[in-house]
Amino acid sequence: MxxxxxxxxxxxxxxDILMPVFRAGDTYAIDPDILPADALAYxxxxxxxVFVAEEDDVLLGTYYIVRNQKGGGSHVCNCGYVTAAKARGRGVARAMLTHSLEVAPRLGFRxxxxxxxxxxxxxAVDIWQKAGFEIVGRLPxxxxHPTAGFVDALVMYKAL
Known part of the structure; x- marks a missing residue:
């Protein structure tokens, strides 16, 4: 990979990787009815x-890294990760996480x-905790969630 x-x-x-995840509405706070062009623009x-994970010229996943806040919080980044349905369980998310943790300091994030x-x-929570992220907040x-009803959202953090 x-x-x-x-x-x-x-x-x-x-x-094509993003749309099934956004349509499912169970992991991202994105309107499930988002248009494909708007999903890509987001x-x-x-x-x-933005990065892509590929193998044999086939995209297996994608992630972005962005400044979480401006001004005094500009040293903290945020990422989003999506693995293609056909590539789940193959370590793609873990590889993208590892890559993002290597890229972030080079971009100046702490x-x-x-x-x-x-x-x-x-x-995802398990992968991130194994990588050293802590749950620092819980939003009850x-x-x-489309099937589980109202569930908590977590704030997770890792110093680099």
């Missing part, structure tokens, strides 16, 4: 560094924070 910067030629494949928006981790996304009932 190779992780490289996103290029415009990746747009269709990245959109993911590749200004100030975001910490990484996930602002709104849906508590029912237990695979902050996310309306």
């Amino acid at each position: 190779h992780i490289r910067p996103y290029e415009p030629r990746d747009a269709d494949a990245v959109t 993911w590749t928006g200004p100030e975001r560094a 910490a990484m924070q996930y602002n709104f981790v849906v508590s029912t996304n237990t695979r 009932g902050a996310f309306q």
Whole structure:
């Protein structure tokens, strides 16, 4: 598996990875009815560094890294990760996380924070905790899960 910067030629494949996740509405606080062009624009928006994980010229996942806040909080970054459905369980998310933890300090970040981790996304929570992220906050009932109802959202943090 190779992780490289996103290029415009990746747009269709990245959109195809994002849309099922956004449509499911169970891990991202994104409108499930988002249009594909708007999903791509959100993911590749200004100030975001976007990467793709690929193997044999097939995209397996994508992630972005972005400044979490401006001003006094500009040394903390935030990331979003999505693995293609056909690539789940192959270590893609873990590889993208490792890559982002290597890239973040080179971009000048001193910490990484996930602002709104849906508590029912237990695979992601487990991967991040094993990588040293701590749950530093819990927002009770902050996310309306499509099948589980109102569930907690977590704030997770790791100093770099």
